[in-house]
Amino acid sequence: MKKIPVFFINGMLDSGKTTFIIDTLTNDNKERKAKTLLLVCEEGEVEYSEELLKETNTYKHVFDSIEEFDYKFIDKLIKNEKPDRVVIEMNGMWELSKLQFPRVLEIVQVITFIDGSTFNIYFNNMRQKFNDIIKKSHIVCFTKVETSESLAPYQTALKLINNNCEYMLMDENLRAQDAFEEPLPYDIEADVIKIEERDYGTFYIDTFDHKERYEGKIVEYDTMVVLSDKLPFNSFIAGRFIMNCCADDIQLFGFLADSTLGMNLKDREWIHLKAEINYEWSEEYNEEELVLKPISIDRISEPKEKVLDLTK
Structure with missing residues (x-):
């Protein structure tokens, strides 16, 4: 059975998920015209235009609740649309462990977006939720933050959650750089x-x-x-x-x-x-x-x- 790749875009509302997906569809699909099945589990201020969906050969379906996110229904969508890939804009508040996917799907990348301007509040009050999200991520992107200084106090905690993923700062133009570059708190050159x-x-x-x-x-x-x-x-x-x-x-x-x-x-x-x-x-x-x-x-x-x- 040929597997269909799934790109999992996770994070809280207004963290930049939709903007990133729009940019990816626009730039990545210009030449290939691959068929994309876009599963949207949360709608924010930024919307997908019908023109964009048409130009990028994308079929969008919106789920209003986790109960609607049924693997049998998704399987029907796949059979009807015959996508080359699936992109999921996930609702950051959903329990990922409760989600089931058709066997034909294979999650190849999980990218998590975090609003850096409110991160400290959410992380300190909803740490278990962030723990669950970050553990499964390949890339974690912080948006709405100019420098890594505000994130430095959380570097160790985040890397202990998942030290195999990349932590990035992403600006409004979607340019990315490493999130953590602070000096070590001990003398690495000492005898x-x-x-x-x-x-x-x-x-x-x-x-x-x-x-x-x-x-x-x-x-x-x-x-x-x-x-x-x-x-x-x-x-x-x-x-x-x-x-x-x-x-x-x-x-x-x-x-x-x-x-x-x-x-x-x-x-x-x-x-x-x-x-x-x-x-x-x-x-x-x-x-x-x-x-x-x-x-x-x-x-x-x-x-x-x-x-x-x-x-x-």
């Missing part, structure tokens, strides 16, 4: 990189984004010990529990440390760890994985706040 508690999330993310910065470097920080029978002999996980959304979303973010240096470490005890950073190939993840080579381990008292709360 020993010292990571404060508040900077652990940034450090964790950056070791994945920029491996070349950390190979062979010495790092030290306070960390929790996590033991498991599934780990290699004499090794442990050095990490922290982080709350990025709510209490139900607390996750462990840590690295494999390949030696206890002969110490009888206990699960969930706290240590001050000094270690060399190496990247080694992982058969389990089929990629290079950061491995800590401990230089010194000192037991410490557990911190007052054992879970790093990024919602504050």
Whole structure:
């Protein structure tokens, strides 16, 4: 069965979804004249003109509620219109997990638009909703924001939600640039990189984004010990529990440390760890994985706040 590609455009009302789709239809479809099935789940101030739909060989259908978004009905639309691709302008308030699609469809790209001028309010009050949306995105575009300064405080939280997607700033002319370019909060060139508690999330993310910065470097920080029978002999996980959304979303973010240096470490005890950073190939993840080579381990008292709360 030949799959039909689906381009999923998500986000809250008035974040720029329709403008982006209009631009895409206009520029991308001029030459190919591919048949597009446009499924609109939310209508804002910007509208699709009949002229545009005709010129771009696009058939539009509007859904007024999530109950109407029925995969059997969509399947009928596909059989009637025989599209080369499907573009879905999603309602950002709908529960994506409740949506069902015909088997002939294949989601190839999810782009989420966020109004940068109101992002801080929505993110702080509707974090679980943003969590669900961003987790499934390939690209996140912030509109109505001139610089990344207002977004900088949220960089770590966003990348912990989804570090595999691209975060972009998009201006009114739909020109895009990287959303996050702020300096690191610690000295990456120091003989020993010292990571404060508040900077652990940034450090964790950056070791994945920029491996070349950390190979062979010495790092030290306070960390929790996590033991498991599934780990290699004499090794442990050095990490922290982080709350990025709510209490139900607390996750462990840590690295494999390949030696206890002969110490009888206990699960969930706290240590001050000094270690060399190496990247080694992982058969389990089929990629290079950061491995800590401990230089010194000192037991410490557990911190007052054992879970790093990024919602504050």
